[in-house]
Amino acid sequence: MQDIIEFDRIDKDGPQSYRATFELNAEELDRVELEKTGPVTIEVQAAKGDQPGEYILDGTSTFTADLRCSRCDEPYPFANTSPFHLRFRPRPEGSEQENEEVEISDEELDVEFYSERAVPLKDLALEQIQLAIPMKPLCEEGCLGLCPQCGVNRRREACKCESSVVDDRWGALAGIRDELKKRES
Numbered sequence: 001m002q003d004i005i006e007f008d009r010i011d012k013d014g015p016q017s018y019r020a021t022f023e024l025n026a027e028e029l030d031r032v033e034l035e036k037t038g039p040v041t042i043e044v045q046a047a048k049g050d051q052p053g054e055y056i057l058d059g060t061s062t063f064t065a066d067l068r069c070s071r072c073d074e075p076y077p078f079a080n081t082s083p084f085h086l087r088f089r090p091r092p093e094g095s096e097q098e099n100e101e102v103e104i105s106d107e108e109l110d111v112e113f114y115s116e117r118a119v120p121l122k123d124l125a126l127e128q129i130q131l132a133i134p135m136k137p138l139c140e141e142g143c144l145g146l147c148p149q150c151g152v153n154r155r156r157e158a159c160k161c162e163s164s165v166v167d168d169r170w171g172a173l174a175g176i177r178d179e180l181k182k183r184e185s
């Protein structure tokens, strides 16, 4: 299995296709939202771009994981498939530092700068996963989360606190209504 994209090989033999599956561990991704990671599969077509030294990487990464819901704190299964389109260009002179900001215009947001003419598929896959994991994962759109009063998971069981809060609200409304009636009369 070839799991490194080599630009020299593309120069020599033309466009290349790659496909690899990796087992990941949660530490590699370092995201608290991650409970458990499944395998990730990445498929990439790599070819030369229009600019000198430019390479275009088109592909898809697919992975499954268990994420922890940011509201109710329960793990839930997550599956993601993200297509990507990246342009790799040689790192401009004088910006050797890994994290140095390079001015790029909006339509060039998918540009990445390389110093090495080899890109491990696993690095690409990790990058796509980082982008795909939501900042605030939700087990379901309307997850009610934990009850702020008794801590019960309101997705699973109803607690008494909620109904008493609702009752209070009705009580408050009734109070306002009485108040308005008094003013009217």
Ligand SMILES: [Zn+2]
Residues within 6 Å of the ligand: 069, 070, 071, 072, 073, 074, 138, 139, 140, 143, 144, 145, 155
């Ligand atoms: Zn939840």
Ligand SMILES: [Zn+2]
Residues within 6 Å of the ligand: 147, 148, 149, 150, 151, 152, 159, 160, 161, 162
């Ligand atoms: Zn409660």
